[in-house]
Amino acid sequence: MRELSGKVAVVTGASGGIGRALAVRFAAEGMSLMLADVDPRGLAETAAMVSGVKVLTQMTDVSDAPAVHHLANRAFSELGGVHVLCNNAGVFQGGRMWTRTEEDFAWLLGVNVWGVLHGIREFVPRMIEQDTEGHIVNSVSVAGLFAGPNLGGQAVSKYAALAASQSLAHDLRQVGSKLRVTALCPGGVRTGISRSERVRPADLAVARTRDDLFSQEWLEALVEKGVDPAEVADATVAAIRDERFLVLTHASYERSLVEQTATLLDGGVPGPPDYE
Incomplete structure (x- = not known):
């Protein structure tokens, strides 16, 4: 998909970080935007940062199927179609595997996995029907490639997002679709991902544990020295x-990745990368 000007992009998790950077970049390419997030203030700030293109915003919890259905309906009806879908919304939860609660996994899987699946189910069939070039970008994270200590829940959700992305790419090619897929796997990037707890639903809130807080501090240090979202x-x-x-x-x-494959084939447990 070479030409972006005049096309439409949908970005979830658009209130800041990578989502905001994607919105600004797509607008610079001349794309109309449908921006979604659970943070109304951040969403409005992102919308105010772009000009010269049509911008719609929608409060959307991507873990909620009806909310994503409504988002898709608005995008197709009010913008005339969708050519780039960025399933970018994501949250972080650290800690050891045996200390993670059902609520932790419900939150992680709800946003990081079901958010991607809802996006695929609501947008992709209609994008196929358009019969135009298009692209789906799923923000997976490097945690979808490497399972490290204190990151078990995160890795479970992100490995699933990577598998969904890869299977989607194969399915689209099998049916001869013009749509393509990208699995975006960022590591250290200057975003607010380490403060994910601020958007955690009250009904899934649990007491913080020492290993969880340790992981948050580690992530905060990582993103502070990370690359620019732009x-x-x-x-x-x-x-x-x-x-x-x-x-x-x-x-x-x-x-x-090369080292991990070699270690797996040798029967060992791969170590984590230098997350940077």
């Missing part, structure tokens, strides 16, 4: 144009 948005646009499936934010992850 760089990730630039890489995403390049991937859309080049029809590239996997996008990494750090070159060291390529080496880590």
